[in-house]
Amino acid sequence: MSKFKNSFFYVGVIGGFTALMYWIVLLGAKLEQGRDIIIPNTGRTQWQEFIDSLAHNLGHPLAILLAQIVTIILVARFFGWICKKIGQPTVIGEIIAGIVLGPSFIGLHFPEFSTTLFPPDSLGNLQFLSQIGLILFMFVIGMELDLKVLKNKAHDAVVISHASIIIPFALGMGLAYYIYQSFAPTGVQFSSFALFLGIAMSITAFPVLARIVQERSLHKTRLGTLVITCAAADDITAWCLLAAVIAIVKAGSFVSALYIIAMAALYVLLMIKVVRPFLTRIGNLHQTKESLSKPIVAIFFLTLIISSYATEVIGIHALFGAFMAGAIMPENIKFRNIFIEKVEDVALVLLLPLFFVFTGLRTEIGLLNDPYLWKVTSLIILIAVVGKFLGSAIAAKFVGQNWKDSLVIGALMNTRGLMELVVLNIGYDLGVLTPEIFAMMVIMALVTTFMTGPALDLFNWVFKSKGAEIPLEISQGNKFRMLVSFANPERGKSLLRLANSFVRKLNGNALVTAMHLSPTNELHHYNVEEYEKESFTPIIEESERLNQKITTLFKASNDIDSDITEVANKGEYDLLLIGLGQSIFEGSILGKVLGFTTRFINPEKLFNQVTGKESLFENSPFDERTRNILNKSKVPVGVLIDKDFSDTETVFIPVFSEHDTFLIQFAQKLINNSESQITILDVAGQLKNNAELKEKIRAIEQKAPNHISLLTERIIDKEFLADQRLMIVSIESWKKLVDSKSLWLSDIPSTLILKDSI
Numbered sequence: 186m187s188k189f190k191n192s193f194f195y196v197g198v199i200g201g202f203t204a205l206m207y208w209i210v211l212l213g214a215k216l217e218q219g220r221d222i223i224i225p226n227t228g229r230t231q232w233q234e235f236i237d238s239l240a241h242n243l244g245h246p247l248a249i250l251l252a253q254i255v256t257i258i259l260v261a262r263f264f265g266w267i268c269k270k271i272g273q274p275t276v277i278g279e280i281i282a283g284i285v286l287g288p289s290f291i292g293l294h295f296p297e298f299s300t301t302l303f304p305p306d307s308l309g310n311l312q313f314l315s316q317i318g319l320i321l322f323m324f325v326i327g328m329e330l331d332l333k334v335l336k337n338k339a340h341d342a343v344v345i346s347h348a349s350i351i352i353p354f355a356l357g358m359g360l361a362y363y364i365y366q367s368f369a370p371t372g373v374q375f376s377s378f379a380l381f382l383g384i385a386m387s388i389t390a391f392p393v394l395a396r397i398v399q400e401r402s403l404h405k406t407r408l409g410t411l412v413i414t415c416a417a418a419d420d421i422t423a424w425c426l427l428a429a430v431i432a433i434v435k436a437g438s439f440v441s442a443l444y445i446i447a448m449a450a451l452y453v454l455l456m457i458k459v460v461r462p463f464l465t466r467i468g469n470l471h472q473t474k475e476s477l478s479k480p481i482v483a484i485f486f487l488t489l490i491i492s493s494y495a496t497e498v499i500g501i502h503a504l505f506g507a508f509m510a511g512a513i514m515p516e517n518i519k520f521r522n523i524f525i526e527k528v529e530d531v532a533l534v535l536l537l538p539l540f541f542v543f544t545g546l547r548t549e550i551g552l553l554n555d556p557y558l559w560k561v562t563s564l565i566i567l568i569a570v571v572g573k574f575l576g577s578a579i580a581a582k583f584v585g586q587n588w589k590d591s592l593v594i595g596a597l598m599n600t601r602g603l604m605e606l607v608v609l610n611i612g613y614d615l616g617v618l619t620p621e622i623f624a625m626m627v628i629m630a631l632v633t634t635f636m637t638g639p640a641l642d643l644f645n646w647v648f649k650s651k652g653a654e655i656p657l658e659i660s661q662g663n664k665f666r667m668l669v670s671f672a673n674p675e676r677g678k679s680l681l682r683l684a685n686s687f688v689r690k691l692n693g694n695a696l697v698t699a700m701h702l703s704p705t706n707e708l709h710h711y712n713v714e715e716y717e718k719e720s721f722t723p724i725i726e727e728s729e730r731l732n733q734k735i736t737t738l739f740k741a742s743n744d745i746d747s748d749i750t751e752v753a754n755k756g757e758y759d760l761l762l763i764g765l766g767q768s769i770f771e772g773s774i775l776g777k778v779l780g781f782t783t784r785f786i787n788p789e790k791l792f793n794q795v796t797g798k799e800s801l802f803e804n805s806p807f808d809e810r811t812r813n814i815l816n817k818s819k820v821p822v823g824v825l826i827d828k829d830f831s832d833t834e835t836v837f838i839p840v841f842s843e844h845d846t847f848l849i850q851f852a853q854k855l856i857n858n859s860e861s862q863i864t865i866l867d868v869a870g871q872l873k874n875n876a877e878l879k880e881k882i883r884a885i886e887q888k889a890p891n892h893i894s895l896l897t898e899r900i901i902d903k904e905f906l907a908d909q910r911l912m913i914v915s916i917e918s919w920k921k922l923v924d925s926k927s928l929w930l931s932d933i934p935s936t937l938i939l940k941d942s943i
Contacts, residue, residue, distance in 0.1 A: 250310050252302065253302060253303065253542075257282070257539055258534070258535070260542075261283075261541060261542070264282040265282070268281075272638055272743070274396065274397065274602065274634065274637075276603050276634065277634055277635055280541055280545075280602075280606065280627070280634075283544050283546070287542070287545035287547070287548055288546065288549050288551065289548060289550040289551060303546060308546065311542070312543055314536060315539040315540035315542075318540055319504055319540055320507040321531065322532045322533065322537055323507035324528060324532075325528055325533075326392060326508060327508045327510060327512040327513075328524065329391075329525070330391075342417075345411075348579070348580035349415070349419060350387040350419060350422055351387075352575075353572025353573045353576055354383040354386060354387045354426075355572075357382040358379040358380070360382060360565065361375070362375075364561060368621060368622050369619070370616055370617065370618070378617055384427050384430050385605065385612065387426075387572070388423055388604045389599075390602030390603055391416045392603065392604075393602040393634060394412070394416045394597050394600050396705045397641075398412060398413060399705055399713065400705050400741055400742065408586075408594070411586075412597050415598060419598065423604075424508055427502075427608060427611070428502065429442070429501075431501050431502055431611065432445035432449065445499060445501065448499045448500075452506075453509065456492065456509055460488065467481060467485075468515025471520070472515075472517050472520045473519070482524075485514070489507060489510045492506035493510070494506070496509070518715060540606070540610075544610060548623065550628070552624055553621065562625040562629070566632050569629050570636075573595075573599045573633070574598070577591075577595040577599070578592050578594060578595030581594040581595065588648075589647075589648040592644045593641060593644055596636075596644065597641075599636070600633065601629075605630035605633075606627065606630060665688055665760075665854075666698075666758045666759050667687065667697045668698050668752065668760070669700065670701070670702070670763050671763075674720060674723035675723070676827060677699060677723070680763070680764060680825055681697070681733070681735070682831070682832065683823075684697050685731045686832065686855055686858065687760070687851070687859075688854075689731075690857065697736075698735065698738055698756075699724050699728075699738070700737075700740075701737075702739075702745045703739075703742065717739045721737050738752070745810065747813070749761070749763070749814055750813075750814055750818045753820050753822075754819045757820070758820050759821065760822075761814075761818060761821065763822065763823070763824055764824070765807065765808070765811060765827075811824060815940055819942060821939065821941055822939070824940075825938075826935060826936040826938070828935045828936075829935070830934075830935035831910065832859070833859050834862065834910050835862045835908055835911075836862070836864070836911045836912070837864050837866065837906075837912045838863060838866065839868050839922075840866065840918075841915075841917070841921055845915045845918055846881070849881045849882065850881075852893070857889075860892065861892065862892055863885075864895075864909070866896045868918075903932050906932040910935065911934055911936070912936045912937070913936075914936060914938055915938070915939055916940045919936070919938045
């Protein structure tokens, strides 16, 4: 009755007031009498008017800006994904995306499209948004600096860092002497041109370096700690030098710049001695998400904005103020994590790609249309590599590092990436760099960042070092070896309970490894150990409850599914257990449309077709990551569909074909180690015709007659399924169950889907 009552009220209110509005319009029409009402008549049809209105809306500055943002994010993600697949930092792909969207490619081959998407009068909006993204990014970089590390490792790190700055700085100024007359803008002093070339040569990309260190599992080593400290010291020194260089360029002379430098020094002193203690006090009182209210967040954002504004007014650029605001944030790690999470996604995903494309729109590689210009570009790259790489390596060797570690430090410090683009854009805006030099320096930034990974691989190969590889367990006799890879601790606990069921009574003849790989872009170098502890604490507690010994393996990964299979294959595990992920293409109409589209536009599918694995997993009910693991793994893989899995007291195994024979060995392990009650369902009558399968079941019956039973009925009721704790099924059989849309699929308990070894 209440339902009808609400419906009548809704219809009455909507209908009554609609009629009232119509009546008011009719009365209002009578008021028009005697007034000169002009109805425009353009002679166009209503459809033409609609088209004109649509065209006008498409040309509105906001519509253009939104179209630019959508295009930029999609293209940046695509090229970032490509670089990720070939083992390069995603920042390289994002820089390339900017160049592709700029005049070097799209503007050259599709000028009308480029002019429509990036009209000249729209670039101002793009620039301001990209600057906001840079300010937020530099704020995060400042927060990621661990000043405690600098204090502990200051001596060696400062020697290496300052050597890696002064040597390329001097070489850059030497280069400026030879190319000043040919490439310096008219009216720019030599000192300004030389100082900017010097600072551009001496920059290191701290964020890219930190992520490479994580990906290669160096963050826990002495070398990793040293190189992170060197990069942090380099970052602080380089930004202070950049602020001084900007002051000199704007003032026109060193003496005039002293006023700006004095103001900057006063600003830094104020931030450290006055603002920092105040922020530290707030951070200590509000270090949880619940206590970090909006007024408190506003205080820190105001600090960021005021600091950026102050340095911009002083004359040393707003980015230095953003960096300084991040550096003086409370040292409490929990507080910094919370604040970084608030800022980082918007800065890195939404706004920072705008900066890459804005840089790409300025980069005209087509200007380098002469062999001489490419020779100059090669000379710039050579001097940049010699100055930064050799300068760092020689300094590292001088302070006592061996040659292998010295070369690794040199290769990592030679990474320039995004930070180089920031410096170049500042120089371009100040009129110190010409478009030709700007394009050459962007190419140098790409090359020096790209070469870092291959250089590290080369040094590891030359020195026969395995330190950068994923640690693997050494094979130990006939032990049954299981690898449990989990994404979150709760899923990991279920997988560990399942693993324990297979090895519970092996009395030391089993080895269980719990592995957690985390995406590199979700970790920060200063809190990796804390994150690892949080991830494994529930797993270790569960292993103690089960009385199951485990070894743990953690790594920051740039390609999780490939690294999982690499560990499993190289470690020669007897079973890899993973959880089933969720596909983003399920659960909605749009998702299914996108999922259908990706079946045709999908590089992974092409790879699977080439390797001959597409037929097994095509249209499979698994998400992309699970499919990739199944494709690449050479060891048996178990995929757990977890429905509150607790134990293996009762297990149900449907047999659809002779390929399901390998499942019996896992049933036997469950019987031997967990005394499970196994029920085998002969779905397609395979037991009658398969002598091998019958023999395996008979052997189990002789040893454990009360733990295995056979069902030949093909109809299973809900009561039977309700008594089962786990179903074990092969991938082929699971696909048949899903394709048949069996009515009892929804009543299936937790399911272990197994793939046999290759």
